Structure formats: structure tokens, C-alpha cells
Amino acid sequence: MHLPVLVTYEVLPNFSLTLGPELQYVLKRGDVDLDYEFTKRLLFGGDFGIAYEFTHNFHIQARYIYTFTKGWNMNPTAYHRINNVQIGLAYFFDK
Numbered sequence: 001m002h003l004p005v006l007v008t009y010e011v012l013p014n015f016s017l018t019l020g021p022e023l024q025y026v027l028k029r030g031d032v033d034l035d036y037e038f039t040k041r042l043l044f045g046g047d048f049g050i051a052y053e054f055t056h057n058f059h060i061q062a063r064y065i066y067t068f069t070k071g072w073n074m075n076p077t078a079y080h081r082i083n084n085v086q087i088g089l090a091y092f093f094d095k
Helices: none
Strands: 002-004 007-012 017-027 042-054 058-068 082-090
Touching: 017 058
Parallel strands: none
Antiparallel strands: 002 017, 007 017, 017 042, 042 058, 058 082
């Protein structure tokens, strides 16, 4: 589960940058429920993204999410980070 808090800044007409922190909470890993304590399942990261507005209602967006904290240690040497890239198309019905 991801909870980003993002700020968007319009650099040029129809082109914007997005930046902000994000909390991640790991619910499952694969098919296995995690029974670790709350603090080992809660991760902190940062988001950076760009967006381009093709038309008044149609946008394309890309974001990179980097996790600063390590999560769910199953043994003393196994730590994992959740970093990912998101690409999306957005359509706004009434803007």
C-alpha cells in the first residue's frame, strides 16, 4: 500500500514536475502474509515524477519511487527495498 504526499509544479505550459515523500506499508510478500511487527512493515520513500498534458483532459505521467528505509528482515542479513517506476495515462472527465 502506498500513500504519497506530492507537490506538482508546472515548469512549462502542459509540462509539470512532481516531488514528495511517500509511506509504504507491506501487506503481503507474494502469497505469504507477513507476521512482522508494524515498524518492519512500514517503509519511507520519495517520489519524483513528470507529466505532460496532451489535451485539456488527457495526460501522460511517469514517476520513480525510491525507498529510503529497508524492510521486512527475515534474518539478520536479508533486507529489501521497494523501488519502482510507474507510467500512466490519465483522463479527466470534468476539468
